[in-house]
Amino acid sequence: MCGIVGYIGHRDAYPIILNGLKRLEYRGYDSAGVALYDGTGIQMAKTKGKVADLEAKVNAEITPNGSLGIGHTRWATHGVPNDINSHPHYSNSGDLVIIHNGIIENYGSIKKELINRGYTFKSDTDTEVLVNLIEEIKKKEKVKLGKAVQIALNNVVGAYAIAVFDRNKPDEIVVAKLGSPLAIGIGENEFFVASDATPFIEFTNNAIYLEDEEMAIIRLKKGVKVRKIKDDSLVDPYIQELKLNIEQIEKGGYDHFMLKEIYEQPEVIKDTYRGRLLAKQGIIKMAGLEENMSKFVNANRIIIIACGTSWHAGLVAEYIFEEWARIPVEVEYASEFRYRNPIITDKDVVIAISQSGETADTLAAIKLAKQKGALVYGVCNVVGSTISRETHSGSYTHAGPEIGVASTKAFTTQITVLTMIALRLADVKGTMSKSDYMMHLRELEMIPDLVAAALKSEDKIKEIAKIFKDASNFLYLGRGYNFPVALEGALKLKEISYIHAEGYPAAEMKHGPIALIDEQMPVVVIAVNSNHYEKVVSNIEEIKARKGKIIAVVTEGDTVVKELADYVMEVPATPESLSPLVTTIPLQLLSYHIAVMLDKNVDQPRNLAKSVTVE
Numbered sequence: 001m002c003g004i005v006g007y008i009g010h011r012d013a014y015p016i017i018l019n020g021l022k023r024l025e026y027r028g029y030d031s032a033g034v035a036l037y038d039g040t041g042i043q044m045a046k047t048k049g050k051v052a053d054l055e056a057k058v059n060a061e062i063t064p065n066g067s068l069g070i071g072h073t074r075w076a077t078h079g080v081p082n083d084i085n086s087h088p089h090y091s092n093s094g095d096l097v098i099i100h101n102g103i104i105e106n107y108g109s110i111k112k113e114l115i116n117r118g119y120t121f122k123s124d125t126d127t128e129v130l131v132n133l134i135e136e137i138k139k140k141e142k143v144k145l146g147k148a149v150q151i152a153l154n155n156v157v158g159a160y161a162i163a164v165f166d167r168n169k170p171d172e173i174v175v176a177k178l179g180s181p182l183a184i185g186i187g188e189n190e191f192f193v194a195s196d197a198t199p200f201i202e203f204t205n206n207a208i209y210l211e212d213e214e215m216a217i218i219r220l221k222k223g224v225k226v227r228k229i230k231d232d233s234l235v236d237p238y239i240q241e242l243k244l245n246i247e248q249i250e251k252g253g254y255d256h257f258m259l260k261e262i263y264e265q266p267e268v269i270k271d272t273y274r275g276r277l278l279a280k281q282g283i284i285k286m287a288g289l290e291e292n293m294s295k296f297v298n299a300n301r302i303i304i305i306a307c308g309t310s311w312h313a314g315l316v317a318e319y320i321f322e323e324w325a326r327i328p329v330e331v332e333y334a335s336e337f338r339y340r341n342p343i344i345t346d347k348d349v350v351i352a353i354s355q356s357g358e359t360a361d362t363l364a365a366i367k368l369a370k371q372k373g374a375l376v377y378g379v380c381n382v383v384g385s386t387i388s389r390e391t392h393s394g395s396y397t398h399a400g401p402e403i404g405v406a407s408t409k410a411f412t413t414q415i416t417v418l419t420m421i422a423l424r425l426a427d428v429k430g431t432m433s434k435s436d437y438m439m440h441l442r443e444l445e446m447i448p449d450l451v452a453a454a455l456k457s458e459d460k461i462k463e464i465a466k467i468f469k470d471a472s473n474f475l476y477l478g479r480g481y482n483f484p485v486a487l488e489g490a491l492k493l494k495e496i497s498y499i500h501a502e503g504y505p506a507a508e509m510k511h512g513p514i515a516l517i518d519e520q521m522p523v524v525v526i527a528v529n530s531n532h533y534e535k536v537v538s539n540i541e542e543i544k545a546r547k548g549k550i551i552a553v554v555t556e557g558d559t560v561v562k563e564l565a566d567y568v569m570e571v572p573a574t575p576e577s578l579s580p581l582v583t584t585i586p587l588q589l590l591s592y593h594i595a596v597m598l599d600k601n602v603d604q605p606r607n608l609a610k611s612v613t614v615e
């Protein structure tokens with residue numbers, strides 16, 4: 001969590017840093033700060049609150065100047081969000097200034113040692129300890145900043161992406177990475193540093209993504225030198241050409257990124273299958289899958305590891321992999337998996353799903369699965385992310401940047417990739433009839449149109465949102481393929497509106513949650529035409545008998561549930577196995593509108609951050 005930005009070059013650093021922080025705010029937004037070298041010394045402003053609060057503070061307190069600077073937007077780990085704990089942090093002498101994304105786990109013992117040597121600390125952060133450790137090494141060992149950073153990092157345990165500079169040497173920034181992402185943008189006589197490439201995309205398309213345990217010394221005149229932190233060896237960095245464009249990271253006329261991303265789904269689902277799905281010819285081709293086909297086909301089990309919304313996509317995949325490809329599937333929370341002693345062998349295939357490709361728990365689970373000999377296949381959105389590099393192979397979702405903290409298009413594009421994998425495996429294994437296979441390919445190709453049709457119900461959904469926005473609890477029920485959609489619907493509502501919501505398999509309701517139902521309880525039931533239709537209708541009857549309010553997601557043309565439910569949200573018909581791609585749409589819109597009506601910060605809900613790079 002936390003976003004970091006830095007600039008060294010010939011332009012004014014402050015507007016670049018400020019704009020960059022706004023783009024990185026999805027990574028954390030409980031405090032923000034900036035430090036600039038103005039030609040004579042360092043100017044710093046930092047505050048609890050959002051980047052907008054920082055902007056106000058800068059306007060009130062300093063005249064931002066200079067072509068060297070660093071900035072930070074924080075998601076607190078050590079120390080509550082307040083002005084003092086905000087980054088950047090000075091070293092005791094005031095010479096060094098640092099920003100940090102990550103956690104230094106052994107900061108307590110280092111702090112004690114530094115206090116014994118006379119250092120004092122203003123904040124409760126691990127970061128202030130790190131900058132003073134660097135200062136102590138620099139003085140004691142009489143080494144340059146880069147060397148001091150390297151020695152310090154060899155003495156810390158934890159995760160970091162850092163940027164640090166020295167006011168006495170204002171022609172360089174030193175950066176380093178382990179566990180948290182760090183990109184260096186290479187311009188003409190100027191360099192950018194950021195947690196991802198969005199802060200510098202309008203200035204350069206060339207970037208170096210540091211690997212774990214690498215550091216770089218960025219010198220205005222001499223360019224970028226990358227070294228291994230452990231043994232100081234020089235690295236020849238790969239300069240990647242970025243495909244990102246500025247429109248992708250702006251709101252494009254929508255009030256929120258979340259709404260823009262909900263509406264992007266028809267297009268990005270197409271992007272996900274473009275070139276991979278040739279429905280007429282009956283072809284699915286995904287390079288990573290083909291290269292590892294025999295591992296997949298002969299797998300004892302597929303184990304899916306993920307967190308949050310990505311875990312819900314994994315649950316949908318469990319249904320389709322087992323049904324179509326007849327391979328046993330287990331879906332695990334990465335955070336639990338990593339601390340068990342799971343039984344995994346080289347006959348297992350592990351699929352790791354992650355939008356950001358940076359989730360710490362998923363990353364740790366991947367490392368464990370690799371140690372145990374399994375093939376690990378990534379389904380990631382962010383190109384070049386740590387998970388995409390740590391996995392043996394994988395498929396990108398191509399959803400484009402997802403900036404709203406609540407995941408929407410990541411979910412549907414993950415399901416699209418997983419659906420293609422399952423269909424291809426079913427075809428290779430011969431576990432699905434050719435006609436069924438061809439039918440599913442055609443239906444999958446039509447999904448973008450069906451999602452676009454489902455989006456047309458927005459006005460009606462807004463009306464429903466108005467009626468239920470003040471409810472304190474919601475239940476979400478679904479069966480089969482739509483049980484994970486119920487979980488996802490509940491998660492969306494919780495995270496952006498702060499209304500308590502629970503997702504349940506519809507039939508489990510009678511084993512407990514039914515006790516919650518009274519006339520105050522809205523129950524969202526996914527009741528599309530499916531194998532379980534009659535059973536879901538019975539569940540609806542049970543809720544009605546207890547005076548619960550039914551909001552049902554139904555297939556267009558439905559009459560039975562329409563008659564029973566208090567409100568309905570219609571979606572076009574699809575084969576049941578593909579229905580999650582469509583039934584999730586009204587649930588996204590419902591949570592969005594409830595949150596907007598409650599005046600919540602939809603794109604940056606409290607306490608959350610887009611990528612969870614801490615345990």
Ligand code: F6R
Nearest residue numbers: 308309310354355356359406407
């Ligand atoms: C919910 C949400 C989170 C993420 C989870 C995993 O809307 O965004 O639950 O799904 O933190 O993140 P990734 O997919 O980046 O690993």
